[in-house]
Amino acid sequence: MPSVDTACAILSSLDALGVTHVLYCPGSRSAPFAYALEAGSFGGDARPILDERGAGFAAVGLARAGALPAIVVTSGTAVAELAPAVLEASHARLPLLVLSADRPGELRGVGASQATHQSSFFGMHVRASIDLEPQEASPSLVGHLTRAVAAACGAPSGTPGPVQINVAFRDPLTPVSPSPGDEAGASFAPRPTR
Incomplete structure (x- = not known):
């Protein structure tokens, strides 16, 4: 399954599982999520936020108000920017999903730029940490996401809190074969610099 299709399946599943908001922080590795959002794979409130730390605390505020938010960040140090919000959500027992886009295993530990070790990044401060391998099959994908949302909402521990879903x-x-003039991802996708 191509990366954009995987992102569409993830967002569609999270929508069906009750996630209410997606806060998208632009980045190269998280671009599949931008295209998925633009394609309408998520029916709830979705908005781009440029600063990861700000997005983290916006998500904490949404969770305090009773929402079930998800934050999408790119690979590397962007994940670390969420640490204060993740700790706050953990201490306050607030449900929050962190979707951290990552490189595939073969590009980790080889000196690639922004290849921070992201798996289980938040340690004991999350209720669960789930790694999704590239182009994971749909039935297992839905099972992983169901477990992630349940853990964020407090099952089986009885204690809601943040969950990290690390997506390689x-x-x-980007879309494999965009149509000429196709502007999919225009609102959420990172723009090339000149």
Whole structure:
């Protein structure tokens, strides 16, 4: 399953599982989520937020108000920017999902730029940490996401809190064959610099 299709399946499943908001922080590795959001894979409130730390605390506020938010960040140090909000959500017992886009296993530990070790990054401060391999099959994907949402909402521990879902994407990170003039991802996708 291509990366954009995987992102569409993830967001569609999270929507069906009751996630109410997606806060998207733009980045190269998380681009599949931008295209999925633009394609309408998530029916709830979705918005781009440029600063990861700000997005983290916006998600904490949404959770305090009774929402079930998810934050999407790119690979590398962007994940670390969420640490204060994740700790706050953990201490306050607030449900929160962190979708951290990552490189596939073969590109980790080889000196690639922004290849921070992201798996289980938040340690004991999350209720669960789930790693999704590139192009994971749909039945197992839905099972992992169901477990993640349940853990964020307090099952089976009885204590709600943050959950990290680390999603490894392989290239291409954009639609495989965009139609000429297709502007999918225009609102959420990172723009090239000149």
